[in-house]
Amino acid sequence: MSTGEFDLIARYFTRPVKRSPLGVGDDCALLAPAAGMQLAVSSDMLVEGRHFLSTVDAERLGHKSLAVNLSDLAACGAKPLAFTLALALPSVDEDWLSGFSRGLFALAHLHGCELVGGDTTRGPLNICITVFGEVPAGNALLRSGAKVGDDVWVSGTLGDARLALEVFRGTLSLPGELFERARARMELPTPRVALGQALRGIASAAVDVSDGLVGDLGHILDASGVGATLDADAAAGLVGIDESTHDLGIETLRACALAGGDDYELAFTAPPSAREAVAQSGRAASVHVTRIGRIEAEAGLRLVDGLGQPIARQYASFDHFK
Structure with missing residues (x-):
């Protein structure tokens, strides 16, 4: 039996979620920063042939797809909270999906960053992640603060x-x-x-x-x-x-x-x-x-x-x- 979109999501990308009361099964995830915190949000897209080679191991690609977004949070001094995943696939490859999700969730677990939603579709391999973090209000690291003599x-x-x-x-x-x-x-x-x-x-x-x-x-x-x-x-x-x-x-x-x-x-x-x-x-x-x-x-x-x-x-x- 072929794997449909919702079967794919349930099998490879549904995990227990604490930070959103809705999680991956509703139209939106709900997130609220803690008191005195600001949300830090960043998106990155990885396109096969542009950002990664077609021969890359799927587990490593899952790791890197989230890592590049977490790096943006790091540059702002933010603590990771959650992320969404939009994934275009040319076909359903069970072995590839198993490896990709394994690498993705291993890094997510390491940083306490939960998958709270996203989308899947058929098309050329394309991975887009939006990550959410929090940072004490007014304390984010920015690009605009460098001073002469630093x-x-x-x-x-x-x-x-x-x-x-x-x-x-x-x-x-x-x-x-x-x-x-x-x-x-x-x-x-x-x-x-x-x-x-x-x-x-x-x-x-x-x-x-x-x-x-x-x-x-x-x-x-x-x-x-x-x-x-x-x-x-x-x-x-x-x-x-x-x-x-x-x-x-x-x-x-x-x-x-x-x-x-x-x-x-x-x-x-x-x-x-x-x-x-x-x-x-x-x-x-x-x-x-x-x-x-x-x-x-x-x-x-x-x-x-x-x-x-x-x-x-x-x-x-x-x-x-x-």
């Missing part, structure tokens, strides 16, 4: 996902174990939810690094009306799957770190007086944080090498329409 920081490692992508493209090669580690960073990103919450009241601005550090940091600069100087070699040193990747050459490492995309780390700014507090936030969230630049009054982003010398090469982040 440090520029980044969490975790950069560029590993881009290395994996270039292996898939055939432009470079990595030993098998290193490739699998880079591929895991590409397909199983870790949203820095705990770090975002720890940085509330410490960071002056924040953004998640999804399209590449240069472009995403540029959003902070534009929103804050400031510029910055960035140590490109400090960023390149964060290509972190293994020290042997440094044999790839500084230009490759710079390109991966500055314009790679799919890192889902946090780039943020904070005053120099908060350096110890930033370091403590990283320790509390079990993630390394690295200072890689400074905010300046002059508009634009300037890149320098490890000796402080200007770098002429331009790096462009991912743009869906370019």
Whole structure:
């Protein structure tokens, strides 16, 4: 017997829900933030062939589909609450759905984030998630708060996902174990939810690094009306799957770190007086944080090498329409 739309929803995507009295079986979910809290809401769409390869493991895709949304909540310092899922499928593949839902709900459970509704339809594989979080009123991290003199920081490692992508493209090669580690960073990103919450009241601005550090940091600069100087070699040193990747050459490492995309780390700014507090936030969230630049009054982003010398090469982040 073929599986219909509502059978599909019931079998793979219905779970007990606490935060909405309606859950996934009604036309709307009902959510209310706790007293003194604001809702933080973000949507992301993942399209096969554009955001992920057709060969990606379904369980990993389920994880990443939610992770990219949780990363947006992290950049605002928000605590995850719930999400909706809109899913277009070319056909009903029971094995694929089982793996996808398993990866999706494993990450959702880890962050206490409940599926409260959505939609399914037939069509090219397309995944759209809207996530809801809460943050104390007036305490959300925004892109618009960077001040002249602030440090520029980044969490975790950069560029590993881009290395994996270039292996898939055939432009470079990595030993098998290193490739699998880079591929895991590409397909199983870790949203820095705990770090975002720890940085509330410490960071002056924040953004998640999804399209590449240069472009995403540029959003902070534009929103804050400031510029910055960035140590490109400090960023390149964060290509972190293994020290042997440094044999790839500084230009490759710079390109991966500055314009790679799919890192889902946090780039943020904070005053120099908060350096110890930033370091403590990283320790509390079990993630390394690295200072890689400074905010300046002059508009634009300037890149320098490890000796402080200007770098002429331009790096462009991912743009869906370019």
